[in-house]
Amino acid sequence: MKLFNFLSKPQDGSVLGLDIGTTSIKMVEIGKKGQTPELVNYGILETKGSVSRTNTALQTSGLKLFEKEAGEFLKALIDRMQPRTRNAIASLPLFSAFTTVLSLPAMGQTDLQKAVAFQARQVIPSPLAEVALDWSKVGEYKDAKGFTYFQVLLISVPNTEIRKYQGICAAAGLNLQSLEVESISLTRMLVGSDPTPTFIVDIGNRSTGIIVATEGSIKFTAQTDFSGSSLTQALASSLNINSLRAEELKKERGVLGTGPNYELSTIMLPFLDAIISEVKRTDFTYHSQFTGAPKIERAILTGGGANLLGIQKYFEAQLGIPVVKAAPLLKFRYPALLEPLVPELNPSLANSLGLTLR
Ligand SMILES: Nc1ncnc2c1ncn2[C@@H]1O[C@H](COP(=O)(O)OP(=O)(O)OP(=O)(O)O)[C@@H](O)[C@H]1O
Ligand SMILES: [Mg+2]
Known part of the structure; x- marks a missing residue:
């Protein structure tokens, strides 16, 4: 499915995929020599204040402030990455569509x-x-x-949303060639032409997107505010520690649930349960709209939250279907020195990588 074709298509081989999340900007530079696309460079810029001061979240601040801040962050990211092209494809968050x-x-x-x-x-x-x-x-x-x-x-x-992204990119010196709703790029990247009925669960910082894809195309989408930051906030308030420390603890320990990690798990699991309930509800709504649609057979976890240790196993037990973590980089060549980082980059970059495969 093609979206918003009033913007022209990339001309030469190399292109930037740009994902502006609520608390971070992710950008990949993809070269297209030969059959397999190559990840030439990538950058992830997190807004430092986002964990402790929730009002600095990129997407939720007022329109003008958002544009100005996002433009500046993007410029900083470009300065650091020094990409060889300025041609970019960007994603629109699910909640703006x-x-x-x-x-x-x-x-x-x-x-x-x-x-x-x-x-x-x-x-x-x-x-x-x-x-x-x-x-x-x-x-x-x-x-x-x-x-x-x-x-x-x-x-x-909304056209206002599209103009906002055009403004941000223009301010950062990028040539925005097209815009796409993130559910579409995620589905292209993670499901592709695979016909298996699939849930994609994109656990971001401020929201979780749920996509139903069958026969390789999106059938249904839903969304919940239970997400990565819910887990961090739960740890911070239950343990009476600051958000930065809570964020560290979350990433370090996850929900492995044994020994010294048992208590941490019990604090975070109710919030994972809330996400899982939303997946089940989506399943129900989808099947009541699409009567006779096949049973969903697997779930792919993506977004930074998919890096939570133990999340896959927990989802699998609760949903009763195979659950895997997104592995988009399998479809790209990349420098060998990146290998150790790949497991963690995979779910974070899935959306920006998917944009470049249009
Ligand atoms: N190793 C990890 N363990 C647990 N959570 C992690 C880990 N790494 C990142 N996260 C969480 O992932 C979230 C960020 O994910 P992502 O980068 O997909 O969000 P975003 O795109 O900025 O936000 P959104 O999609 O809500 O706009 C944060 O809540 C962060 O704490
Ligand atoms: Mg995101």
Whole structure:
């Protein structure tokens, strides 16, 4: 599925994938010589204040402040990375997009186009002139009387949001070539053409995105505020320590749950349970909208939160399906000295890497 094609496509081989999260900016530089794309360089810049002072979160601050800060952070990141290209593809966070599934009687492409535009007007909360719109057919079913219906995934993003990203990139001297909602780049990266019905659970700092993908395309998305920072805050308040120390403890110990780590696990697990409940709820809602859809067979954990020690095993036990951590770098060449860092980089860079595979 292509999104927002009013922006032109990359011209030469090398490109930057840019992921502006709520508390960090991640950028990859990808070279495209030969068959396998190559990770030439990457950078992750965390806003230092984000852990202790929650009001400095990148995405949640006021629009102007956000643009200014994000632009400055991005410039700092570019200064440090010195990428060879300024051509960039950036992602829009899931929470900035409005995503819904429409059911329409089976019809030809031209009529479908008109019908989707008409329906979009009914369901999208803002005037159509103020949003960029994209859609794709994601399924079909027959009702009790034997009539066929198409299911169409509709995504809209406010133009203000798009202009904001254009502004940030322009301020940092980047040539923004296209924008894509992160659920799409994650699905391209982590599922690709694999038909297996899959949950992608993207555990970021401020929010967790849940994507249902089957036959290689997005069918449904959901979101919850339970996320990486919930675990840190729980540790900080239960142990009466500051957020920076809590963040360290979280990364060091995880939810392995034995010996000296037992108490830490019991503090964090209720928040993982909240994420897991949201996955189960998404499963339920998805299957009630897509009657007869196949059972979801696996979950892929991504986002920085997927690096929590023991998370995979815990999710697997609770969800009752195989759970793996994202491994996007399997599809890239990269310098050998990066090898020891790959397990931790994988879930953090999945989104920015996926952008470059368009
Ligand atoms: N080794 C680790 N163990 C546990 N948590 C980790 C680890 N490494 C990173 N995290 C957590 O991952 C989160 C950051 O993830 P990510 O970089 O995906 O977030 P983001 O994209 O900035 O935020 P969002 O997606 O919410 O906008 C933080 O909460 C951080 O504490
Ligand atoms: Mg993120």
